Amino acid sequence: xxxxxxxxxxxxxxxxxxxxxxxxxxxxxxxxxxxxxxxxxxxxxxxxxxxxxxxxxxxxxxxxxxxxxxxxxxxxxxxxxxxxxxxxxxxxxxxxxxxxxxxxxxxxxxxxxxxxxxxxxxxxxxxxxxxxxxxxxxxxxxxxxxxxxxxxxxxxxxxxxxxxxxxxxxxxxxxxxxxxxxxxxxxxxxxxxxxxxxxxxxxxxxxxxxxxxxxxxxxxxxxxxxxxxxxxxxxxxxxxxxxxxxxxxxxxxxxxxxxxxxxxxxxxxxxxxxxxxxxxxxxxxxxxxxxxxxxxxxxxxxxxxxxxxxxxxxxxxxxxxxxxxxxxxxxxxxxxxxxxxxxxxxxxxxxxxxxxxxxxxxxxxxxxxxxxxxxxxxxxxxxxxxxxxxxxxxxxxxxxxxxxxxxxxxxxxxxxxxxxxxxxxxxxxxxxxxxxxxxxxxxxxxxxxxxxxxxxxxxxxxxxxxxxxxxxxxxxxxxxxxxxxxxxxxxxxxxxxxxxxxxxxxxxxxxxxxxxxxxxxxxxxxxxxxxxxxxxxxxxxxxxxxxxxxxxxxxxxxxxxx
Amino acid sequence: xxxxxxxxxxxxxxxxxxxxxxxxxxxxxxxxxxxxxxxxxxxxxxxxxxxxxxxxxxxxxxxxxxxxxxxxxxxxxxxxxxxxxxxxxxxxxxxxxxxxxxxxxxxxxxxxxxxxxxxxxxxxxxxxxxxxxxxxxxxxxxxxxxxxxxxxxxxxxxxxxxxxxxxxxxxxxxxxxxxxxxxxxxxxxxxxxxxxxxxxxxxxxxxxxxxxxxxxxxxxxxxxxxxxxxxxxxxxxxxxxxxxxxxxxxxxxxxxxxxxxxxxxxxxxxxxxxxxxxxxxxxxxxxxxxxxxxxxxxxxxxxxxxxxxxxxxxxxxxxxxxx
Numbered sequence: 014x015x016x017x018x019x020x021x022x023x024x025x026x027x028x029x030x031x032x033x034x035x036x037x038x039x040x041x042x043x044x045x046x047x048x049x050x051x052x053x054x055x056x057x058x059x060x061x062x063x064x065x066x067x068x069x070x071x072x073x074x075x076x077x078x079x080x081x082x083x084x085x086x087x088x089x090x091x092x093x094x095x096x097x098x099x100x101x102x103x104x105x106x107x108x109x110x111x112x113x114x115x116x117x118x119x120x121x122x123x124x125x126x127x128x129x130x131x132x133x134x135x136x137x138x139x140x141x142x143x144x145x146x147x148x149x150x151x152x153x154x155x156x157x158x159x160x161x162x163x164x165x166x167x168x169x170x171x172x173x174x175x176x177x178x179x180x181x182x183x184x185x186x187x188x189x190x191x192x193x194x195x196x197x198x199x200x201x202x203x204x205x206x207x208x209x210x211x212x213x214x215x216x217x218x219x220x221x222x223x224x225x226x227x228x229x230x231x232x233x234x235x236x237x238x239x240x241x242x243x244x245x246x247x248x249x250x251x252x253x254x255x256x257x258x259x260x261x262x263x264x265x266x267x268x269x270x271x272x273x274x275x276x277x278x279x280x281x282x283x284x285x286x287x288x289x290x291x292x293x294x295x296x297x298x299x300x301x302x303x304x305x306x307x308x309x310x311x312x313x314x315x316x317x318x319x320x321x322x323x324x325x326x327x328x329x330x331x332x333x334x335x336x337x338x339x340x341x342x343x344x345x346x347x348x349x350x351x352x353x354x355x356x357x358x359x360x361x362x363x364x365x366x367x368x369x370x371x372x373x374x375x376x377x378x379x380x381x382x383x384x385x386x387x388x389x390x391x392x393x394x395x396x397x398x399x400x401x402x403x404x405x406x407x408x409x410x411x412x413x414x415x416x417x418x419x420x421x422x423x424x425x426x427x428x429x430x431x432x433x434x435x436x437x438x439x440x441x442x443x444x445x446x447x448x449x450x451x452x453x454x455x456x457x458x459x460x461x462x463x464x465x466x467x468x469x470x471x472x473x474x475x476x477x478x479x480x481x482x483x484x485x486x487x488x489x490x491x492x493x494x495x496x497x498x499x500x501x502x503x504x505x506x507x508x509x510x511x512x513x514x515x516x517x518x519x520x521x522x523x524x525x526x527x528x529x530x531x532x533x534x535x536x537x538x539x540x541x542x543x544x545x546x547x548x549x550x551x552x553x554x555x556x557x558x559x560x561x562x563x564x565x566x567x568x569x570x571x572x573x574x575x
Numbered sequence: 576x577x578x579x580x581x582x583x584x585x586x587x588x589x590x591x592x593x594x595x596x597x598x599x600x601x602x603x604x605x606x607x608x609x610x611x612x613x614x615x616x617x618x619x620x621x622x623x624x625x626x627x628x629x630x631x632x633x634x635x636x637x638x639x640x641x642x643x644x645x646x647x648x649x650x651x652x653x654x655x656x657x658x659x660x661x662x663x664x665x666x667x668x669x670x671x672x673x674x675x676x677x678x679x680x681x682x683x684x685x686x687x688x689x690x691x692x693x694x695x696x697x698x699x700x701x702x703x704x705x706x707x708x709x710x711x712x713x714x715x716x717x718x719x720x721x722x723x724x725x726x727x728x729x730x731x732x733x734x735x736x737x738x739x740x741x742x743x744x745x746x747x748x749x750x751x752x753x754x755x756x757x758x759x760x761x762x763x764x765x766x767x768x769x770x771x772x773x774x775x776x777x778x779x780x781x782x783x784x785x786x787x788x789x790x791x792x793x794x795x796x797x798x799x800x801x802x803x804x805x806x807x808x809x810x811x812x813x814x815x816x817x818x819x820x821x822x823x824x825x826x827x828x829x830x831x832x833x834x835x836x837x838x839x840x841x842x843x844x845x846x847x848x849x850x851x852x853x854x855x856x857x858x859x860x861x862x863x864x865x866x867x868x869x870x871x872x873x874x875x876x877x878x879x880x881x882x883x884x885x886x887x888x889x890x891x892x893x894x895x896x897x898x
Contacts (some may be wrong), residue, residue, distance in 0.1 A: 490618075
């Protein structure tokens with residue numbers, strides 16, 4: 014017998030035994046965890062949505078999260094966005110950049126090239142003619158498209174064959190590639206399937222799509238079913254997904270626990286806590302692009318031509334920031350799942366890393382208010398010129414988490430002598446337009462709490478703060494309802510919108526973030542967590558740093574254990 | 576009776592007109608139909624203006640009402656702001672689902688309420704009658720939403736955890752297996768229970784009160800003296816008079832169940848009219864809300880007339896003719 018080492022028998026019998034033991038261990042590992050790493054093709058799941066889409070095409074549909082989830086499964090954009098917020102090719106061969114010649118030096122000419130062999134769900138090739146058709150569809154008033162940013166900046170599209178095209182913009186628009194090639198508002202519509210039809214009718218039951226799944230049926234009030242698109246590569250693992258309408262969150266959690274659902278989206282931090290310990294469910298939670306924030310009105314709600322009597326003083330705004338204990342809210346109300354926010358770009362690769370969360374400091378808040386002339390009154394509320402430091406705080410009524418949070422911050426601010434009066438509204442009234450006397454856009458508020466984000470994954474957030482965006486009778490569609498007017502901030506935004514160079518744009522956005530941070534034009538409470546709760550048998554779920562895609566941007570990669 | 580029916584039918588018209596006027600003003604309080612597009616600054620002013628014109632919202636409110644009224648009278652109930660589909664078609668699509676739930680609730684309620692009400696009237700001092708009384712008060716005090724969630728947690732979630740046969744937690748049928756009668760019946764059990772609880776409590780108490788009153792009437796005493804007792808006395812003589820107030824009450828309640836099973840349809844994800852009402856109220860979908868309002872108004876008025884006719888049918892002393 015040959016000896017291979019000290020005390021180690023090496024005869025054929027023992028070699029054979031070693032092989033048998035190793036094989037047995039492999040078999041045992043297979044029995045215990047038969048599906049550890051390899052995705053399995055086949056199977057069907059039921060995923061809950063809590064709002065029924067009005068249409069299944071972004072061109073005319075409401076971009077609600079539930080709605081967009083289904084549209085992601087049906088329509089593939091030319092570029093995708095990864096979890097770091099970077100663009101990656103999908104239908105296109107490469108991401109157009111100034112470095113690779115895809116974007117011209119002046120930023121007004123963009124070249125795109127489709128991959129070979131990309132097809133619609135009926136086997137017809139996707140070509141740049143579909144891009145041109147989509148552009149005309151979106152910009153045609155008859156279509157009634159709800160979103161045309163980027164698309165309306167196109168002056169012309171010149172095809173070079175079926176796979177290549179040159180886009181000429183009317184003026185430089187830095188977010189163009191994100192908004193028109195990568196975002197929720199990017200997928201093309203099939204000319205050969207839509208032309209000649211009423212688009213709104215077609216969009217309720219899109220017969221031809223480009224995504225990993227194709228449309229099967231839409232039963233209003235109940236469910237929407239999609240099945241694998243045989244022409245999308247790589248092929249989706251699942252045979253079928255049924256998106257079931259479940260309008261009540263408690264009912265959604267109950268159905269997840271009962272096994273009636275395999276996945277539920279647009280859930281909140283307390284829902285994660287409620288499924289803890291359930292052996293059949295797993296909660297996926299990642300910081301998203303949505304931020305829970307306070308708008309601080311800079312205009313007098315009684316007379317928008319005058320400055321706000323309290324909030325135009327930066328020291329008061331800073332005092333509110335120091336007075337609210339955001340960490341306590343994140344820990345005690347959100348189960349420690351959400352994190353305190355810094356800016357609106359927190360979870361984006363464009364975040365200004367020099368900025369840090371401002372800690373709660375009631376003593377500092379008090380001294381700032383003293384400095385601003387707000388002295389503590391006998392009733393525990395600060396006074397100045399005979400007037401109390403009283404502010405109304407508004408949010409969406411019926412949102413239990415927000416209503417509970419209001420009570421908490423009311424107590425926190427009372428400690429520093431601020432009287433917070435709660436006055437809530439239904440969403441349609443709070444966010445109604447100028448024409449409909451909406452609370453936000455008519456400036457009828459002191460503080461509004463809402464969740465908001467950048468548009469898609471593009472980092473531009475100028476619509477909140479541009480002076481030219483201030484909502485008024487002359488500009489009823491402006492988004493700057495707080496009435497912020499800061500020339501330096503305007504300059505920073507103008508800078509970032511006028512360049513496609515990533516480094517230059519980042520520098521301008523860093524400046525814009527710093528100004529908003531220093532001036533406390535908005536108070537960012539916490540980064541809302543994108544949450545999906547799913548059956549443990551469902552795998553392949555990945556998050557996207559895109560406020561619309563969130564957890565359902567890669568349904569083609571989902572697979573279910575048999 | 577024919578003249579009465581004709582008179583009441585003619586009265587529908589001004590009544591519906593007043594309801595439509597008040598309703599049109601009221602739906603405006605649901606908010607701005609375009610609010611959903613205003614969030615995030617995604618939509619350009621030109622697109623918003625185009626949407627406003629498409630929905631007719633650029634006209635003065637009074638003119639919007641006139642346009643709506645003229646179309647309604649011609650049978651055009653308008654187009655949903657949200658889906659772009661015809662309002663009548665949308666209601667017609669969901670109404671059968673609500674009617675299925677309604678039929679299940681009505682049958683269950685009456686089947687349970689009648690024996691309970693009779694027993695409580697015939698044995699008023701018994702222990703069981705007292706227990707039924709207490710259960711009735713509990714039913715009145717229990718919020719529908721809470722009861723619905725409780726039943727789901729018990730019969731759907733907990734029973735499954737205990738490896739017992741469990742009931743579905745929501746929906747009208749299991750989309751994995753498809754629409755079958757048996758599956759729909761299984762899915763009906765919990766929402767029917769929730770909606771029937773208060774109905775059984777209510778109708779049983781009405782029947783009990785009505786029956787107690789009737790059982791003390793002279794003609795019942797006479798019938799008993801003639802040798803009639805037990806079931807014959809109850810069914811042939813007492814119930815006929817005691818039951819019709821309950822029947823007319825049920826007729827008045829039926830149309831309300833169609834659009835007011837809102838909470839139950841939300842909790843159980845039942846794809847009916849109530850669920851549609853909530854979803855579209857949040858979107859301030861004026862045409863659909865007006866359509867639902869008018870449909871409910873028509874049903875309420877029609878069932879009111881039916882209740883009056885039933886009243887006259889059951890009680891020959893009642894006449895609606897003048898003089």
